Amino acid sequence: MKARYSIVIPVYKNEGSVAALLHALNALSATLDAPLEVIFVVDGSPDASFTLLEEGLSTATFQARLVLLSRNFGAFAAIRCGLSEATGDYIGVMAADLQEPPALMKEFFAKLSGGQFDVVFGQRLGREDPGMSKFFSAIFWSIYRRFVQSDVPPGGVDVFALTERFRDRLVAMTEANGSLLGLLFWMGGRRAFVGYTRLEREHGKSAWTLKKKVTYLLDSVFSFSDLPVRLLMTAGLFGMGVAFLLGALVLAARLIGAYEVPGYAGSMLAILFFGALNTFGIGIVGNYAWRAYENTKQRPLSIISLRLDFPGKHG
Template sequence: MYSLIVPVYMNEGSIGELVQALEGMQAELDQPLEVVFVVDGSPDASYTELKRRLPQAAFASQLISHSRNFGSFAAIRTGFIAARGSYFAVMAADLQEPPELAAQFFRQLARDEHDVLIGTRDSRQDPWSSRLASRLFWGAYRRLINRSIPSGGVDVFACNREFRDQLIALGESNSSLIGLLFWLGFRRGTVRYERQLRRHGKSAWTLRRKLKYMTDSVFSFSDLPIRILLLLGLFGTGMAVLIGLAVLLARLTLGPVVPGYAATMTTVLLFGGLNALGLGIIGAYVWRAFANTQNRPLAVVMKSEEFSGATR
């Protein structure tokens, strides 16, 4: 059996087309398809639309609802835990990733040549502003965190049961799904595709969410902030030594001098700022370590229903 996980958030307008597309994909597959929809606290009527359409759909499905919005990573993890297949794929509900891509994932995984497949974008039919923002975001991600990430980023992936089991065993909060995919290793392959234009709704992938995802990734998979702080500390120490030598030389050659107020204040503010920066960076790491010791669930399931699929 193939299991497809679909996180749902603000996708009311695309539900009808999504169900039709998945019915077409079921007809092409050589094994039964199970689709796990995880409504991640969506404030629109996405859950109602799915509950109305799924009993008549030509594929088996599960409809799970989170008690609030926990984020796409938590929704994907919930879907992985509930899914019963041998091979698993993730697909967005906005249809920007073509459904045939998931079918291609399943066929390649069934050949047992890879444990995890990453969808890499050749191009994207998005406005230029969205393309520019994506290019900047994933460029920074590759440079700061992991150079193995495809230049177009990662939006969809698929894996076998062994990889799935290891992924859901990593119960880290405030982490990065993409970072975990590449950290786990296994036999990894790529599948190229063209990202489609979004026809319904507006993306929830806002600048604020991008910044949070970037900081979570940096603090979970990189020691870059610590190294930057160390370099700033070394630079500040070096400047302090040079200024001290300059003051000593002036004292020996020119006699007593009155310290400059501007220079004093600049030095105090510089090192005060460095101290605040250091405390902030250390605090970010300590907070994430503390959050992982609380053992809170990464998501809370409020409702869960199953549909066997209509016979046609």
């Protein structure tokens, strides 16, 4: 039976939440008015997530597909893989840690079923995470909205759903080192937002580390904005202006005999400033060049090692 609703769930170091996740999905499936399929994409997880899912899905009440990637390709690559595997008319994406309530999927599907929207995003109205996590998340999304995409909600986006047609357009863009959420907002479409409160994590430790957040922010900036190049050009113009002014002052002082020997400090400061500026500029240009080079390779964004299907226990 073809599923009307699909849910894609990337899995990485989530063995502690597998049992609760399957229980929540069984409960969600019972409340939907049409068949549900769930695509689990195990992103090279080093724990027992795959084994636990394989065991648990044999008794699940919903249709499921369990996909194992050959290694860890990253959350966005896993989500993209799951989106490609999904067969439903409406497809949602959620995390395996249950910090986003699975019941959100039902609200998303209801909005999409009305035919008025292409994509629905979950908008955080609050979060029960630790204080430091809230603080750094607020800084991250503030920078993201200021310098990358201003139409992203203030609290950021972690969960969403979209129509099959909109999914096809999304997965057709196979650029490497990009941002899946960034692409969704770049695509535009008819959007809806559903508010929710992010729950406290009950199992394990989040793999979404500060390092990964910084990498994600850089990928987003370099994929969707030329701001770094424009800032570099502005800094270069400012540096040229300062150099021209100082040069004029030095020349004037020399002509009137104000000094005999040029100052060592001023020379070193000028050398250090422009040397640092050049190095910084090379780094920015190199980031753009590297991303362009990565896309010319046309390598697959993920590699599937194993695919298992589970029909679901109905009735």
